[in-house]
Amino acid sequence: MSPHAVHEPPPLVELRGIGKRYPGVVANRDVNLAVHPGQIHAVVGENGAGKSTLMRILYGEEQPDEGELLLDGETVRLRSPADAIAAGIGMVHQHFMLAENLTVLENVILGAENTRWGLLDRRSGRRAVREVSERYGLDVDPDATVEHLGVGQRQRVEILKVLYRGARVLIFDEPTAVLVPGEVRALFGSLAGLRAQGLAVVFISHKLDEVLAVSDHITVIRAGASVGSFATADADPRRLSRLIVGGELPAPAARRRGGGGEVVLRLRGLRAEAVADATLEVAQGEILGIAGVQGNGQTELIEAIMGIRAVSGGSLHIAGREATHLGTRGRRRLGLACIPEDRHRQALALPATLWENAMLGSEDLRRRSRWRVDRKAARDATGRLVAGFGIRSPSVDVPAAALSGGNQQKLVVGRELGGRPKVLLAAHPTRGVDVGAQAVIWERLRDARDDGLAVLLVGADLDELLGLSDRVQVMLRGRLSPAVPVGELTVERLGRMMTGAEPEPVDSAAENR
């Protein structure tokens, strides 16, 4: 795999005039993409723009209706991912596909094992895995069990899997969606390592800052077609964003700062697994942001407030009522709602229909339903939600699994706000959704805040936290800092507080209302 010399090397992979239609729908039309060895090539576009379909074609999961795919200048047909892997194309999935209770080594070689006399040859497997991980600077202990690994390390295992199978082109599908800032930097380091070894990286993303930071070349996909392709060095962020959305890019701009209302969520020294003496107050009409590096107890804090994680001490009041010993339903009846961190795990039953999902946790529909489920009321309510949030779906009777990620999240946000709650827990409310859906969700959260909703916002996206919150508390090793008004914060200061580099602000009555 020697780097090609002076001349412009031929593209390692080239897509020419790719078109893909589904009944009634054009997912891709006339897409052109050329990826060179030693290049990080970003494919950007909104969710729904057709990036994923394109990557499924490149990875052999779908067959194009038009156009051709060239490898090293030769036309090939990839009929399955197995074909793609054999041709040196690998995919690092956004949702990891790892066996939790197997070791890193076992996961990497799974399905591509070396055998001796029909027996598993661990030694040569281990040697090969070590070699690959050293060459590309991917530091993972081959004998660690995957369930003990963090998200960043799991992603490295996914990369190892692909490299172990001899990939020369690596497709990364939204690789940063699940990572925290530090891990993103580590990933970018790994990508640079792959580039240095002459591999080609296809990096799918809708985060402009990341694309500009890491890529060499950018191709923009909009409405199924490639609408621009240029070297990153020549890219202008504003022009790029207009290309992506076909208009101006929304940003969480500051609005009227709320607050001053009655306190409707009050935690006093709440203790749970990984949460130490959490004290906070959220008033009507304000958004309290919880910042922190992932894994510092935010997940546990939210679950403890939701009532699905045991509380070992302290107290919790919702709308002035003691709720420490209530179950989830009791708390929801007091006016609690939640946008959980992981919508696939905690927010939606994917095989169930939209209306069944919209009914989940809806005290209103449950009350109407007593013995007989009021399907008509549920369908009508869901129809209004789908229309009100611009959820793209032909019907309320399709399974939630059929919606794109952004539309699923709009369904969740709409459902939770639809119950007219007093307190909303919002954990990473725009994680993994496209800019369009993100703007809708931000807008609705602000509107609800202005109408008097108290929001506890947990996020990893600092721009989102600073743009939406009125006050911010930082969670570090299970402890919450006193609240800081957002006006006194910058991304840099927040970053220092999150890593413990800056001493906590003085706990004054004014700051920790």
Add this chain to the structure above:
Amino acid sequence: MRPARTPGWGVASTLAAPALALLIALTVSTAVLAAVGASPSRTYLTMLEFGVRPDSLVSAVNRSAIYFFAGLAVAVSFRMNLFNIGVEGQYRFAALLAAAAGTSFDLPGPLHLAVVCLVAVLAGALWAGIAAVLKTWRGVSEVLSTLLLNYVATAVIAFLLAEVFAAGSATGSTPELPPSARLPELDGLLALLGVSLPAGAHLGGAVLGAVVLGVAVHLLLTRTLYGYDLRMSGLNPAAAHAHGIDPRRMIIITMLVSGGLAGLAGLPDLLGNTYRYGVDFPSGAGFTGIAVALLGRNSPLGIALSALLFGFLERSALILDIEGIPKEIVTIMQGVIVISVVVAHELARRMDRRRTARLVREGAPATPTAPATPAGPAA
């Protein structure tokens, strides 16, 4: 908003799976028959000829009531991804207590019968409840506890028979139930419809009970809040929990419902055939119920059809020994049918999933990985 289902496709994919399964099952059974040296065509014809005789049909329907109750019990738990494979122990325990209760007091006709049925339901629920408590209290897998409780039930029944309920009896069984506690026969009802049964054949009252209960369970599962909670807990327990559906409560209720239904599986025999519980009381229906639920894909109508098929196959097998063909071939056929249905259904499900994804994609990319319906028989 209009439903997205296109009728043509819906019907085709609903029928595709069973048709494919039947084809696979027939092929394998024919191969097995040929391998043991029996003529497949002669075997099928003999079975069919004997099976469709009026008395055979009545007997098959009576048998199917037992499998229907057992299958229903299994299916309710499967729907929540709970695996109650202890229906066997639950229904035999329930039958013993019902037999004992029915002989211990006297009540006027229908009331006596109702109390005996109630005792059976409660006893079945009690036995299943042990597994539910173990699971919610100590996290013991219900797969293990229900299975092992079958053996405990066998021992407890033997003890109760020997020491308590049949202590002085020469036959080793409980005393015979008085007529007031027996199920009426439906021959009169059939006569009203103009159907006369051959001598010696009687349509058991349990069949009517099965129909009523099947409708009731269907409504429970699809129309009530409990049914909704059950479905959501089965599809995504974490999401259900996060939205106020208490998983422990659901486990307890569902196991009690499942056990209660299981308790009914012993009644067609006890109240329509043997009238007493002894060591020779028919057993095995609990395990057949698992196969029936799988074949019926956990829906009451499907279970009714598969219970009828199993009843028919078992009845028509009786002729095979006389013809010199090993009747175990029918057991093999039953097994092959169940496996074929599971395979065929999975194939149909994948086709269906792809179709829905395309229908809704609207130019949006497919969701990263289409979700697997929960693994196992609930799928």
